[in-house]
Amino acid sequence: MGERSLSDPEVWVTLYGDYLFRFALNRVRDRPAAEDLVQETFIAALAARERFAGQSSERSWLVGILKHKIVDRFRKDIREQPVDDPAGGIFDDEAAFDQDGHWKLDQTAPLDWPDHPGHALERKQFWEVLSRCLGKLPPKMAQVFTLRELDEVESETVCAMLNISSSNLWVQLHRARKHLRQCLEADFFGRREAH
Amino acid sequence: MQIGPKQDVERLNLKIGPLVGWLIRITPTCKEMTRLLSESMDHPLPFSTKLKMRLHFLICKWCERYGTQLLFLRQAFRRHPDKVDELMGAASPGLSPEAKARLEQAIRKH
Numbered sequence: 001m002g003e004r005s006l007s008d009p010e011v012w013v014t015l016y017g018d019y020l021f022r023f024a025l026n027r028v029r030d031r032p033a034a035e036d037l038v039q040e041t042f043i044a045a046l047a048a049r050e051r052f053a054g055q056s057s058e059r060s061w062l063v064g065i066l067k068h069k070i071v072d073r074f075r076k077d078i079r080e081q082p083v084d085d086p087a088g089g090i091f092d093d094e095a096a097f098d099q100d101g102h103w104k105l106d107q108t109a110p111l112d113w114p115d116h117p118g119h120a121l122e123r124k125q126f127w128e129v130l131s132r133c134l135g136k137l138p139p140k141m142a143q144v145f146t147l148r149e150l151d152e153v154e155s156e157t158v159c160a161m162l163n164i165s166s167s168n169l170w171v172q173l174h175r176a177r178k179h180l181r182q183c184l185e186a187d188f189f190g191r192r193e194a195h
Numbered sequence: 196m197q198i199g200p201k202q203d204v205e206r207l208n209l210k211i212g213p214l215v216g217w218l219i220r221i222t223p224t225c226k227e228m229t230r231l232l233s234e235s236m237d238h239p240l241p242f243s244t245k246l247k248m249r250l251h252f253l254i255c256k257w258c259e260r261y262g263t264q265l266l267f268l269r270q271a272f273r274r275h276p277d278k279v280d281e282l283m284g285a286a287s288p289g290l291s292p293e294a295k296a297r298l299e300q301a302i303r304k305h
Contacts, residue, residue: 038298096229110261
């Protein structure tokens with residue numbers, strides 16, 4: 001056993017229930033399914049208690065188990081998932097470019113971000129803005145992005161989990177990244193000035 | 196010298212040498228570049244595409260910036276995945292009391 005031991009499973013629900021539930025909900029977008037996943041995670045954790053090495057915190061250990069449960073669930077539950085395809089608006093590819101497909105220099109061309117890059121990560125405001133930006137994505141796009149970028153699931157696995165094609169995945173990720181970059185630039189890195 | 200998109204070149208009355216003009220013609224548009232830069236983070240691109248992207252960077256600092264910023268975003272999320280989950284989570288309701296009771300019971304049974 002490692003230097004740290006686990007707390008009493010009786011208090012797991014109180015300590016980690018809400019966190020794990022929201023984590024699952026952000027990914028599966030279905031409350032009963034998220035609750036099931038949390039339960040499966042606790043049961044699996046009980047069975048694997050002896051193998052908890054104490055290298056990570058109890059919470060990240062549980063999150064690790066939950067991530068596997070989420071992937072498993074998607075694999076079992078293959079169903080046609082219509083992908084919402086918001087045409088136009090901020091997720092449209094056209095708006096940022098002129099008719100030749102080039103940046104509009106005084107409107108959309110990426111700015112040179114000040115404070116670049118590491119210091120921003122230490123600031124609470126950075127994460128608040130980023131979370132708000134992520135919250136503005138359409139649900140399906142946010143789900144794809146969360147699995148791929150926060151959970152580092154491989155592209156092929158995300159496609160299999162959500163039953164979508166590779167090209168669909170790439171389009172969703174492209175739009176999500178484009179929006180997040182734009183949103184972060186507007187709300188955190190500051191006003192647009194002359195290039 | 197780095198130059199930007201065509202209409203700015205015309206507006207600012209910049210002189211484009213034959214080499215730069217050729218690079219503008221043979222490399223992807225900025226719109227296409229943003230798609231390719233994102234895709235390069237998800238699957239390997241053909242060598243010829245990567246070469247054209249490198250050539251585009253020679254004449255367009257904005258696309259180069261875009262690529263750097265996407266990678267910065269990836270690093271931010273991947274180094275601190277729990278920060279976003281904590282903040283996103285705080286806004287949404289957690290487990291209901293009934294669900295908590297069910298979970299506690301399930302744990303006790305095992």
